[in-house]
Amino acid sequence: AAGMSGGIAFLYDADMKDLPSAHxxxxxxxxxxxxxxxxxxxxxxxxxNHVKYTGSKIAEHILDNWKTEQKNFTKIxxxxxxxxxxxxxxxxxxxxx
Numbered sequence: 001a002a003g004m005s006g007g008i009a010f011l012y013d014a015d016m017k018d019l020p021s022a023h024x025x026x027x028x029x030x031x032x033x034x035x036x037x038x039x040x041x042x043x044x045x046x047x048x049n050h051v052k053y054t055g056s057k058i059a060e061h062i063l064d065n066w067k068t069e070q071k072n073f074t075k076i077x078x079x080x081x082x083x084x085x086x087x088x089x090x091x092x093x094x095x096x097x
Contacts (some may be wrong), residue, residue, distance in 0.1 A: 009076040010035065010043050012062070014069075031082060033075040040070050 025032065035043060044066065051059045062069040 006078060006081045008039075008081075010039070010046075011074045011076060012072055013074070014072050025076070029080075030076055030078050033077070035070070035073050035075045039075055040073075043070070043073060 044063070047059050047062055050056055051063065
């Protein structure tokens with residue numbers, strides 16, 4: 001995640017052996033998280049689109065076994081980006097009230 005200044009990456013590892021740990025990436029700049037419910041909805045939609053446009057058999061397998069396979073994803077995002085998103089959510093809530 002070196003140089004990652006924005007955005008979110010979802011890493012997939014079917015064996016859960018090669019996912020990054022705090023030893024592999026600069027955790028002073030990026031966060032390693034388990035995807036949340038909303039993340040999984042987005043991720044599933046992205047994988048569905050991937051199957052639609054590429055016919056990927058791996059992506060089809062992931063979707064066919066979603067309840068199990070969703071646990072094989074890790075979310076990586078810059079800490080500053082997460083803070084900016086949280087600030088944006090607070091501003092939206094203030095404007096809505």
